[in-house]
Amino acid sequence: LVTWKRNCRSCCCLSYRRDHNETSRLNCSERFTWKYSPVSDPALRIYPVNLGDEGIYTCEFANSEGNFHFLSSLTVTVPPVVTLTHDKNRGAVCQASAGKPAADISWIPANNHSSEEEFHHHNGTVTRVSYFGWASSSFPSVTCLVTHTAMNQTLVMDLRYTSHRLLYILAGAAAGVIAVTGVTLCLIFRCRGESFESEIHYS
Template identity: 55%
Template sequence: FCLSFSFCQMGILLILQAVSKIAGSSINLNCSNVSVVDLVSVIWKISPRTGNHCQLAYRRDLNKTNRTNCSERMDWKYSPETDSALQIRQVTLTDEGCYSCETLTSDGSFNQTYTLTVLVPPVVTLTCDSKGTAVCKAAAGKPAAQVSWDPNGDPRTELENHTNGTVTVLSIYSPRETSITCLVSHPAWNTSQSKECPSGNRTHLFSLFNLHS
């Protein structure tokens, strides 16, 4: 979709970079750092994976801005004549895609392009029944969560892919041990999360919350 590299060709400097952000948070995408005196125009071209393309543009000679098909959540971070950064508020999965900033100056052109990936932390629950079976569910995460058990064993894992790109992971485990722990890791979390089925108590539903929210 967009690669991560930089090169210079025909006097135009192009830089491509991959970025990721957790759904619901905000992100600022910086463009070139040029002086107001040298700036001629700046254009943000947004190409989402799904939905319509949009554009934000500014021309210094006319002191004029223009926006086409852009969400209200996307706008200049400040004022384009002083800062060409783009701000996206409350990022959603529909914002994934390519964001290209084209800056024209008296000295040449600069193109900064980002590939935005949106992370969705899963909702995790652990069910422990009286028969010794534990079910660890990491629902609607993007990408799919990684689920493991302590002590280690051979659980049955089921995946459900949703139309919005999220994945639900279901791990079913029936160990001989009376006390087991479900371990869940995801790129949206700083550390792995865990929840234990205590011995002698397999009839409760436990909810696992992200400790770093």
């Protein structure tokens, strides 16, 4: 007997009983299924992964050798949408929208008069907005640096023109993250006698 479940009453519970060759699904959408066959590889497949899938997943495994209980933790990381614009008060506005966790924003050149706002959304994502005033600045451009666990991005704005052109964007991915990126995602949990944590990028 192999059972995958999450620690809430209304969450999916997926199980397979080998002696009856029978699969049982309770509160499971079509996104939750076996990767291949529970007989050969009882791995849980979640496709696509949603923000609401975060939590602790339990694998319960019973055979002739005894009963086993393993835990897996799923964290969904959402890269923010980054923009650099200007407002009517001659200020640069760098915004990192709907990220999880919240992104960090810094400026080049550094500005002691910059300010920041943060907005928390119902789905757990965060929008962070930073304002940079350049009315008395002699610098030809301003650079916004956005740092996030899922990505790093640099945007540069030319201050010498009334249109305040966005010069270029540099984007880089963070290293050392166990993740699958894309519009639709697939997460595989394996029940192999050890617990682990999974971190997923969601975009």
